[in-house]
Amino acid sequence: MIKKDTIPPVCALDYAFRRIGGKHKARILWYIFKQDNVMRYGELKKRIQNITSKMLTQTLRELEEDGLLNRKVYAQVPPKVEYSLTTTGMELIPFIDHIGAWGRKQMEKESQ
Amino acid sequence: MIKKDTIPPVCALDYAFRRIGGKHKARILWYIFKQDNVMRYGELKKRIQNITSKMLTQTLRELEEDGLLNRKVYAQVPPKVEYSLTTTGMELIPFIDHIGAWGRKQMEKESQ
DNA sequence: GTATATAGTATCTAGAAAGGTACTAATGCA
């Protein structure tokens, strides 16, 4: 979310949310982490149902540019590309975990 | 970020990020927390420089609707309105703290 | 020679979030 390249972040929170605040970003990191830190493009596509390939590619590219994901291309046909979290990306996992737990709790509360 | 009312969240992470993923949301919660959990509208306006009153009001309203902020109106003129975190809002503080720390660390790395 | 699999691109459009500017209410005070 929010223009990332044009204007510098106003603070660390701004910086951080620009990197993981997108619609699917946190989920992508989380799913890869949960699959032993390796997922292929097609697996992600299935997991995040309803995402278009354009959006998935675009989001993966941003995560890669921001140093949160590794992209490993195998020189074969049909193509095989694997995504995995970098060390930096890994550092976000506890945060994603906790905020997911918070969300789950709130959703339960709301549904009562 | 992301349409919040029309379509139900796909998961807890989606739910959570819809609530604190906005451009200023995490910062607002954080600043209020840091000011002993009370801030007036005008104080926030000064703190978050460059935000328009329209955006500030809108964001505060959303946070209130989502049960993260209390809004206390004093019946006096000129008006006085105080914002403070709810218990639920408070629960987000550790995460905001964590991700802010992550952001700070990354920014330092980048600047080297 | 054709079909299949995989990881994408390209182009156009819709929708959501954010920004700009101007304006308001009601009271106390000079």
Next chain:
DNA sequence: TGCATTAGTACCTTTCTAGATACTATATAC
């Protein structure tokens, strides 16, 4: 009488993010 104060509204425009649809490359299997 007129001005300052505070917390907003109203209305319009711009910018960003996301979605829809169609299309591509190339080795291998059949």
